Amino acid sequence: MKKTKREKQFIQIHVTFPSKVIAMSLARSLVKEGLVACAQISEGITSIYKWDRRIEEETEVLLALKTAKVNYKLIEEKIISCHPYDTPEVISFKLGDGSQRYYDWLENQLRVEV
Numbered sequence: 001m002k003k004t005k006r007e008k009q010f011i012q013i014h015v016t017f018p019s020k021v022i023a024m025s026l027a028r029s030l031v032k033e034g035l036v037a038c039a040q041i042s043e044g045i046t047s048i049y050k051w052d053r054r055i056e057e058e059t060e061v062l063l064a065l066k067t068a069k070v071n072y073k074l075i076e077e078k079i080i081s082c083h084p085y086d087t088p089e090v091i092s093f094k095l096g097d098g099s100q101r102y103y104d105w106l107e108n109q110l111r112v113e114v
Contacts (some may be wrong), residue, residue: 034111
């Protein structure tokens, strides 16, 4: 199936944080700067992972950011510069099928042409 131009333009970035306060601060800044159109924060997720050869279990906050793919590197740099973890989770997913009205809104919120 051929992908549309829209599917290649928009992404969602996931980042976990140890607290809602840190996630909200970054989210507000990125929205204000026009780097992301929307930021959603999900509290109370449990992450289980291996770190320094030990199994760790932490309650974290998940920050989901909707943006244009062209903004990814700048957003990643901003996340890394303020994140308290040594190796924060910063991953992105291409957005596929979705409401045309939503995609139009998303595009209009961003400071760059997509």
